[in-house]
Structures are given as C-alpha cells and as structure tokens.
Amino acid sequence: MEEFEDFTQSPKLREVRYDVRGPIAREAARLEREGHRITRLNIGNPAPFGFEAPDSIRMTMINNLATAQGYSDSQGIYSARIAVAQYYQSRGMTETDPDDIYLGNGVSELISMVLQAMLGPGDEVLIPAPDYPLWTGATTLAGGTAVHYICDEQNNWWPDPEEVESKVTDRTKALVIINPNNPTGAVYPREVLEGLVDVARRHNLILLSDEIYENITFDDAEMVNVCTLSDDVFTITFSGLSKTWRVAGFRSGWIYVSGPKHRAKNYLEGLTLLMNMRMCANVPAQHAIQAALGGHQSIEDLISPGGRLHEQRTVAHRLLSEIEGVDVHQADGALYLFPRLDPEIYPIEDDEAFVIELLRQQKILVSHGRAFNWIDDNHFRLVTLPGVEELEEAVAGIADFLQSYRDATVRA
Numbered sequence: 001m002e003e004f005e006d007f008t009q010s011p012k013l014r015e016v017r018y019d020v021r022g023p024i025a026r027e028a029a030r031l032e033r034e035g036h037r038i039t040r041l042n043i044g045n046p047a048p049f050g051f052e053a054p055d056s057i058r059m060t061m062i063n064n065l066a067t068a069q070g071y072s073d074s075q076g077i078y079s080a081r082i083a084v085a086q087y088y089q090s091r092g093m094t095e096t097d098p099d100d101i102y103l104g105n106g107v108s109e110l111i112s113m114v115l116q117a118m119l120g121p122g123d124e125v126l127i128p129a130p131d132y133p134l135w136t137g138a139t140t141l142a143g144g145t146a147v148h149y150i151c152d153e154q155n156n157w158w159p160d161p162e163e164v165e166s167k168v169t170d171r172t173k174a175l176v177i178i179n180p181n182n183p184t185g186a187v188y189p190r191e192v193l194e195g196l197v198d199v200a201r202r203h204n205l206i207l208l209s210d211e212i213y214e215n216i217t218f219d220d221a222e223m224v225n226v227c228t229l230s231d232d233v234f235t236i237t238f239s240g241l242s243k244t245w246r247v248a249g250f251r252s253g254w255i256y257v258s259g260p261k262h263r264a265k266n267y268l269e270g271l272t273l274l275m276n277m278r279m280c281a282n283v284p285a286q287h288a289i290q291a292a293l294g295g296h297q298s299i300e301d302l303i304s305p306g307g308r309l310h311e312q313r314t315v316a317h318r319l320l321s322e323i324e325g326v327d328v329h330q331a332d333g334a335l336y337l338f339p340r341l342d343p344e345i346y347p348i349e350d351d352e353a354f355v356i357e358l359l360r361q362q363k364i365l366v367s368h369g370r371a372f373n374w375i376d377d378n379h380f381r382l383v384t385l386p387g388v389e390e391l392e393e394a395v396a397g398i399a400d401f402l403q404s405y406r407d408a409t410v411r412a
C-alpha cells in the first residue's frame with residue numbers, strides 16, 4: 001500500500017492567529033465534557049446572557065421567510081440598503097445612497113472581503129494594538145502585513161495620531177479604527193478621530209472604521225461616526241445587528257462607503273466581484289435590518305443608568321478595581337473591560353498559561369491580552385454581559401485566583 005502524506009493546512013494560514021477561540025476555548029470545552037460548569041466571559045455574544053432580540057426583528061424575519069428562499073442581489077436587498085442609507089443620512093450624511101451600502105454575513109465576512117479585495121503582497125494596514133484580532137488575521141490571510149499602532153493605556157486607551165503617523169510607510173494602504181473599542185471599551189473623542197482622519201488624508205490611506213458598538217456607549221461618551229468628519233477621505237464604515245440588536249447568530253451586517261468614491265471605482269469593482277462569488281448574504285437576516293433600524297431603540301434602555309449593560313459594566317469595574325494590583329479603565333462603550341495586572345505583583349511570563357490556570361482553578365473563562373495583539377503579558381479581557389449576580393461571583397473567583405497567585409509569588 002502506497003504511503004501518502006497527511007492532509008495539511010495551507011501555508012497561507014501559517015501566520016494567521018485567532019486565539020480568542022483557540023487553546024483556551026478548547027480547554028474550556030474539555031472541562032465541560034468532564035461535567036464542570038464554566039462561566040464564559042470570553043465572547044461578546046449577547047443572546048446566551050438573556051439579551052433577547054426585539055420582537056419586531058424576529059417577526060419581520062418570520063414574516064419574510066417565504067419570500068426569502070432565493071438568492072438576493074449580491075449587494076443586498078433594496079429595502080435593507082435604503083434603511084441603512086437613511087440611518088447614515090440621519091447622522092448627517094445626507095448624500096448617502098442605497099448603492100453605497102453593501103450587506104454581508106456579519107461584519108466579520110465584510111472585513112475579510114474588504115481586505116481581500118484591497119491588499120497585495122506586502123501591502124501594510126495600520127491596526128490598533130490591542131485590536132479585535134480578526135483585523136490582524138484577515139489582513140495576514142489577504143497577503144498583507146498588519147502594522148500595529150499602540151493605543152495609550154495612560155491616556156484612556158486612545159490612539160495618538162502622531163504615533164499612528166510614525167508607522168506609515170510607502171506600503172501603507174489603510175488605517176483601521178475600532179470605535180467604540182474592543183477590547184478596551186474606549187470611545188474616541190472627536191479631536192482624536194479628526195487627527196486620525198488627517199493622517200489618512202495626508203498619506204492617501206483608506207479609512208476602515210469598525211463601528212459595530214456604535215450604539216453601546218455609557219454616560220457622557222459621545223460616539224462620532226468617522227464618516228461624518230470628512231468628505232475627501234475614502235472611508236468604509238462597518239456595522240451591523242450583532243451587538244446593538246443582540247442577534248449575533250443571524251449574521252447580518254453592512255458596510256457604508258463614503259468620501260471620494262470616484263477614486264475607488266476599480267477597488268469597488270473588485271469588492272463586487274468577491275460579493276458576487278459568494279452569491280449574497282443570508283436573506284432572512286437581511287430582512288431583519290429594516291425592522292431593526294426603525295422605531296424605538298431598546299438598546300437605549302440597556303445602556304442608560306439602571307439599564308442592564310450600564311449596571312453590569314459599573315459593577316464589574318468597581319469589583320475588579322478593588323483587587324490588589326489590578327488597574328482597569330472604566331469602559332465608555334462596548335461590552336468589555338481590559339484590566340492590567342501590575343507586573344511587580346503579578347510577574348506573569350505567559351498570559352495564555354495564566355488564563356488557562358484561572359480556568360482550571362476557578363472555571364472562569366477570560367481571554368489573554370496577547371490574543372488581542374497586545375504587547376505584554378499583563379492584561380486580560382472579560383465581557384460584561386452576565387447579570388450582576390453572576391458577575392459578582394465571577395470577579396470573586398478571579399480575586400481568589402489572584403490572591404493565590406500573590407501567595408505563591410511571595411513564597412517563591
């Protein structure tokens with residue numbers, strides 16, 4: 001019998017990482033198979049924490065099932081695109097047309113397609129560190145090079161446009177902004193965003209603005225859509241239904257292209273080619289978009305003082321801050337906290353091993369900082385989606401684990 005070689009993955013994947021769903025999640029699944037109950041604070045998935053989609057969204061999908069059996073236009077159904085166009089019109093982008101909107105199976109698919117259509121070997125994309133790691137992984141998979149600019153923990157985790165500009169080379173094609181930010185919870189002020197737009201303007205970069213958390217901000221934080229800050233910078237804005245409308249499983253998102261589109265004709269033809277090759281986004285979920293964008297926005301009740309999301313992030317922040325050697329910025333938006341463990345007190349050498357140990361001892365699953373392309377081993381991310389009681393229990397577990405870590409360090 002002839003000996004064949006094993007089936008192996010493409011070398012394209014060699015440098016591609018997506019550790020938020022990597023070895024730690026596998027260890028959690030193993031522990032669950034052994035019968036342990038794991039508190040999952042690792043993925044920003046609202047539904048399992050009792051966040052239900054508004055009824056109007058579900059009813060619209062159900063009512064349209066019969067007419068949603070065929071493929072749609074690859075760019076998306078008209079009623080949804082006009083609803084998204086009006087959404088941006090109401091934010092001041094009065095010239096927006098349904099043809100500027102492209103629908104996809106969540107922002108994730110659109111990130112991949114936008115980058116695949118844009119990048120050649122060695123083309124560079126400026127991406128924040130820490131980042132939502134799909135941006136780095138999808139850039140690498142598309143043949144490009146992710147160049148990280150550092151967000152400043154000492155300054156509310158905001159990026160510094162000068163630092164961003166210092167990373168521009170003649171190979172830089174695009175600048176990614178994630179605002180509100182995953183994993184830090186930062187919401188960037190207008191001046192910072194204007195600085196970033198200026199960098200893109202001066203260096204002829206495409207702005208890629210991931211605004212999936214745009215409607216999840218707290219207290220006085222002001223959300224500014226980057227597209228509203230210029231009409232001379234080609235900008236692709238990403239958003240969708242997963243977070244604000246709590247239907248991550250429906251896989252429904254969009255991009256909005258704005259600025260000097262006449263200079264991007266060839267690029268948009270490439271993007272359309274990729275859209276055509278995948279036929280269309282899930283059609284029933286496209287129908288959900290129009291229902292989502294109209295009427296009362298129930299997210300408002302969740303993010304206001306007294307609302308679940310507001311309370312949970314406040315409680316989680318307070319309890320984490322009380323632990324010795326833990327520094328954590330309060331989140332102004334999104335669904336996460338990204339605490340720092342003082343390296344003098346917690347001399348962690350491998351943050352992934354650290355969170356696996358937390359998982360084994362306390363059955364609490366968080367994500368390590370390096371999974372977000374962060375530069376040291378002293379951060380982790382947790383989601384603030386569980387109810388207050390569950391969060392209190394989880395943070396108490398984290399506190400116990402950190403206490404035992406400190407005790408062991410003192411003994412050593």
Ligand SMILES: Cc1ncc(COP(=O)(O)O)c(C=O)c1O
Nearest residue numbers: 044106107108132182240242253
């Ligand atoms: C910053 C950011 N962008 C995009 C996504 C993916 O969104 P979608 O469910 O629309 O694919 C997430 C999901 O957590 C995210 O945090």
